[in-house]
Each structure stands twice: as structure tokens, then as C-alpha cells.
Amino acid sequence: MRRFTSLLMVAIFGGAITLGGYKLFIEKDNSNMAFTDSGMPVVRTSTTPTSAASAGIDAVDFTTAAENTVNAVVHVKNLTLSKAPGFFDFFYGSESRQIPQVGTGSGVIISPDGYIVTNNHVIAKSKELKVTLNNNKTYDAELIGTDPNSDIALIKIEANKPLPYLAFGDSDNTKVGEWVLAVGNPFNLTSTVTAGIVSAKARALGSSEQSFIQTDAAVNPGNSGGALVNTNGDLIGINTAITSQTGSYVGYSFAVPSNIAKKIIEDILEYGNVQKGMLGISAPNINTPYAIENGLNEIEGVYVGKVEEESGADDAGLQNGDIIKQIDDIKIRRFADLTGYISTKRPGDEVRVTVKRDDDIMVLPVTLKERQSLIVPVMGLVVKNLTERDKKAFKIEEGVKITGIPETYRRDGLELEGSVILEIDGEPINDIQDARIEFGKITRYGKTVITLLNKDGERERVIFQ
Structure with missing residues (x-):
């Protein structure tokens, strides 16, 4: 009995030593420490459920x-x-x-x-x-x-049976990050489908006033004119351009939004040409030193630099210095947002323009009008249709007024701004459309004779060669 007790005590003692050694030297410290000090920083984590494993592209059916x-x-x-x-x-x-x-x-x-x-x-x-x-x-x-x-x-x-076709979707509802497919025939590889996301909306390229949808779906030569569709199969854009030094896809491409393409097609079918409604404002280039010095490049919206006479904006009471924040339900953050939405409208359409004037927000109904000014081909003059005030001042009914000239002409001493063009090479000029056509016929190697009235109302002939 005494021997059994001794063995039991040895076993208990040995077990205690073993457990103590494990706790002391082997087991890692997983204890949590709680602090009641109110000065300790507290980080709250989100309780939003995370996505399931492999969710994302695998969850989208193309x-x-x-x-x-x-x-x-x-x-x-x-x-x-x-x-x-x-x-x-x-x-x-x-x-x-x-x-x-x-x-x-x-x-x-x-x-x-x-x-x-x-x-x-x-x-x-x-x-x-x-x-x-x-x-x-x-x-x-x-x-x-x-x-x-x-x-x-x-x-x-002309086909002998109905053809499969795509319906125009609403490109205004397209969202950045939305999955899209580009379908076309790059490098003569017919029926090619590529996938990507909408990278940006209302993207402007260079000096163009056109507004594009930017996507990272692969688009190459031959894709031009093809479809950009969402996952529902709605046509949201017409693939048009890539920006690349090699001429091939480098990560992003551009499409004409479906709302713009649809409006152009309807105009061609109904009127034979494109009906462009104009707001009648101009905005300064936000990348110029003047714009940067005055903080215009940091404005969210479109800063109204000039309101055109007798335009819809002029009639509605827009003023220089107003900041356009919204048109109808479309938020305006940059100039391309504005031109993109106006491109879907015709002369006579009314839009609700929300502007910030000083510290006031106001909504002004504006009826869009036809374009009243343009930059003519070849010579680069800015011309506009005559206003009633111009017609009375110059005592004429037809012609176009020069409102801007390239700097090269100014350096050469040609002070044409404010003059009225009456004829180009003997062809009468009634409005800006006549001016666009006749200036478009000019070649850089021939002689061009422009008949005009100067600012003093005197008739002059200017020869360009």
C-alpha cells in the first residue's frame, strides 16, 4: 500500500512538471487584453457582408x-x-x-x-x-x-426577310464600372466579341466638342462602327475611336453614346440633315494660365464665359459668370457633360438649366435655337449670323459677321473682326451655312476674294493667296 501511494505521488508530480513545462515553454500566448482607458483609440469595422469567393466577373453572364x-x-x-x-x-x-x-x-x-x-x-x-x-x-x-x-x-x-437588329438603349443611364461588350470585325476577324467596363462617361477628345463613352473593352481597326452593348444586349454606343501611337488597342477606346447616335439617325431620316439645338454659351479653356490663376479649373460645373446675342441662353437670362450645375436631370461637372446632353436635342426643345449665380441657385428654362456661329473651314475665321441690331447698323439683310480671327492674321495686321462678309469669290453669303460651304471650296493654292463691309460700313475686297 505504501509502495502504491509512492508511485501515485510520483506520477502526479511528473504530470504537473510536464504540463507546467508545456505551458511555460511551448504553448503560444493567445490571450486578449481589454482596456478600459477611454483615451485608447477605437476602430469600428464594417458589418457589411463581403462578396462570396470568386464573385464578380463569374457572376455576369455575357x-x-x-x-x-x-x-x-x-x-x-x-x-x-x-x-x-x-x-x-x-x-x-x-x-x-x-x-x-x-x-x-x-x-x-x-x-x-x-x-x-x-x-x-x-x-x-x-x-x-x-x-x-x-x-x-x-x-x-x-x-x-x-x-x-x-x-x-x-x-x-434590301433583304428578302426581316433581319435581326439591336434596339437603342439609354446611354444616359450607363454607369461607370458597368460591364459592356464590344462587337465588331477587327483585322477582318468577323463576329469578334470583347468584354470590359465603362471607364468614363462624357469624355472629350482633343478640341472636339463631341462626347464619348470610354471603355477598356479591346477595340482595334475594323471595330469602327460596331456595337457597344450592356449585359442586357441594349445598344449603348457605336465604337468609333482608339487613342494609340501604334494604331492598335492600348487599353481604352471610345464610343458615340447611343442617345446621340439615335438622334442623328432620326434627324437624317426625318429632315435629311442633322438638327442641332444650341444653348448659346461659350466656356473658357480651363487649362489656360488665366483659368488656373482665377480658379476656373477647379470649378465643378461649366463656367459661362460668354452668352451669345439672341441665343436661347440670352433670352432665358443666363449671364457671364454663371456656373451651370445641371441640365434637366443630368449633373454637369465638365463641358463634355453639357455638350453631350445638348447633342441629343433639337432647335425648339426646352431644357431646364440649373445655374449657380454668386450664392444663389436658380433654374432657368431655355429654348434651344439653331447654331448661330461656327469656325469656317481652311481660314479658321469665327463667323455668326447677323442679329437684328447688326442688320440695322450695317443696313443689310444678309451676310455673316466675323467675331474671331486666328492670331496669325492679327500679327499680319488684318483687323477683320467686326466686319461683315457679303461674298466669297462672287458667291453671295446669306448665313453661316453658306459661309461653311463656300469656305469649304477654298484651296490653299488658289486665290480667294472676300467682299465685306468693315466696321465703319465701308465696302472692301480682301484677296487671300
Whole structure:
């Protein structure tokens, strides 16, 4: 009995030593310390449920949108003729040989009877247009109308049965980060589908007033005129441009928003040309030293630098120095937001313009009017239609007033600003549309005679050579 007790005591003692050694030397300290000191910083973590593993792109189904889109996107072939001068042309002036060239692009069927929207640069200078459907059937296409400013064109084919087509979606509802598909024919690879997200909206390129949807879906030469669709298969844009030093995709591309393309197509079908409603304001370049010094580059909205006489903005009471914050339900953060929305409107449409004037916010109803001024081709003069005040001052009914000239003319001592152009090479100029057409005929190698009234009402002839 005494021996058993001794063994039991040894076992208990040995177990205690073993447990103590484990606790002291092996087991890690997982204890939590609580502090009651009110000065200790406290970090609150979110209780929002996290996404499930692998959620994201795997949760988006592109198959239905892709299936519906590829059948409505076509391959457009444009045959043009270019002149190739021969050796004897330099001596005898004989007619140059014409070499056929074929350009390719994409288009989107927008109606079952064969109307197709594409880019103007895809069909420019075409002598012959052919369209190949996804089922490999090829048709001759007719050019219905174009708008070079927005790079949108409308063509049509005659098929013997209704065609698959895409409905225009509402590009104003498109959100940054939304998944999109670009469908087209890059490098003549027909029915190519690429995926990406909307990277930005109301993106301006260079000095253009055009507003684009920016996306990182891969777009390459041949995709021009193809479809940009959301995951529902709605047409939200017409793929148009890439910005690249190599000419190939480098990470982002641009599409004309569907609301702009739809309005242009409707104008071409109904009026034969594009009806552009103008607000009648100009905004300063926010990257100039003047804008930076005065903080205009930090303004969220569009700073009104000038209100055009007898424009819709003038009639509604907009003033220099107003900041446009919203039009209808569209928030305006930059100039491209403004031009993008106005591009969907026609003369006579009314918009509600929310402006900040000093510390006051006011909403002004503005009826849009036709464009009253433009920059003419070749010479770069800014001209505007005559106001009633101009007509009385100069005692004339037709002509266009010069409101801006390139700096090179000013350095040469040509003070044309404020004068009224009456004729160009003997052709009368009634309004800015006449001016656009006649200045467009000018070549840099010929002689141009402009008849005008100077600021004193004296008739002059200026010869440019």
C-alpha cells in the first residue's frame, strides 16, 4: 500500500512538471487584453457582408448579350478609288490612273428592314458599299446620310426577310464600372466579341466638342462602327475611336453614346440633315494660365464665359459668370457633360438649366435655337449670323459677321473682326451655312476674294493667296 501511494505521488508530480513545462515553454500566448482607458483609440469595422469567393466577373453572364449582338453586327466593305499619277502626268497633264482600294469596318442593324448605323469614316468617299451579315450573305448597300461631326453614318440594304437588329438603349443611364461588350470585325476577324467596363462617361477628345463613352473593352481597326452593348444586349454606343501611337488597342477606346447616335439617325431620316439645338454659351479653356490663376479649373460645373446675342441662353437670362450645375436631370461637372446632353436635342426643345449665380441657385428654362456661329473651314475665321441690331447698323439683310480671327492674321495686321462678309469669290453669303460651304471650296493654292463691309460700313475686297 505504501509502495502504491509512492508511485501515485510520483506520477502526479511528473504530470504537473510536464504540463507546467508545456505551458511555460511551448504553448503560444493567445490571450486578449481589454482596456478600459477611454483615451485608447477605437476602430469600428464594417458589418457589411463581403462578396462570396470568386464573385464578380463569374457572376455576369455575357452569353445571351453576345449571342443576340453578333447576328445584328455586320461587316462593311468600302471600295474607293485613289489617283496614282504616272510618269507622263508631270509633262502632259494626262488623267491619273485610278487604283481601287478596299476599306473595312463594322455596322449595326437597327431595324428589321435593313437600316444600318456605322461610322462616317468607314464609308467616306465610297464608290461601292457591300455589307456581309453574320450568316455570310452579302448585300449591296445604299448610303442614306452622314454626319461627319459626330462620325455617324446611315446605310441600308434590301433583304428578302426581316433581319435581326439591336434596339437603342439609354446611354444616359450607363454607369461607370458597368460591364459592356464590344462587337465588331477587327483585322477582318468577323463576329469578334470583347468584354470590359465603362471607364468614363462624357469624355472629350482633343478640341472636339463631341462626347464619348470610354471603355477598356479591346477595340482595334475594323471595330469602327460596331456595337457597344450592356449585359442586357441594349445598344449603348457605336465604337468609333482608339487613342494609340501604334494604331492598335492600348487599353481604352471610345464610343458615340447611343442617345446621340439615335438622334442623328432620326434627324437624317426625318429632315435629311442633322438638327442641332444650341444653348448659346461659350466656356473658357480651363487649362489656360488665366483659368488656373482665377480658379476656373477647379470649378465643378461649366463656367459661362460668354452668352451669345439672341441665343436661347440670352433670352432665358443666363449671364457671364454663371456656373451651370445641371441640365434637366443630368449633373454637369465638365463641358463634355453639357455638350453631350445638348447633342441629343433639337432647335425648339426646352431644357431646364440649373445655374449657380454668386450664392444663389436658380433654374432657368431655355429654348434651344439653331447654331448661330461656327469656325469656317481652311481660314479658321469665327463667323455668326447677323442679329437684328447688326442688320440695322450695317443696313443689310444678309451676310455673316466675323467675331474671331486666328492670331496669325492679327500679327499680319488684318483687323477683320467686326466686319461683315457679303461674298466669297462672287458667291453671295446669306448665313453661316453658306459661309461653311463656300469656305469649304477654298484651296490653299488658289486665290480667294472676300467682299465685306468693315466696321465703319465701308465696302472692301480682301484677296487671300
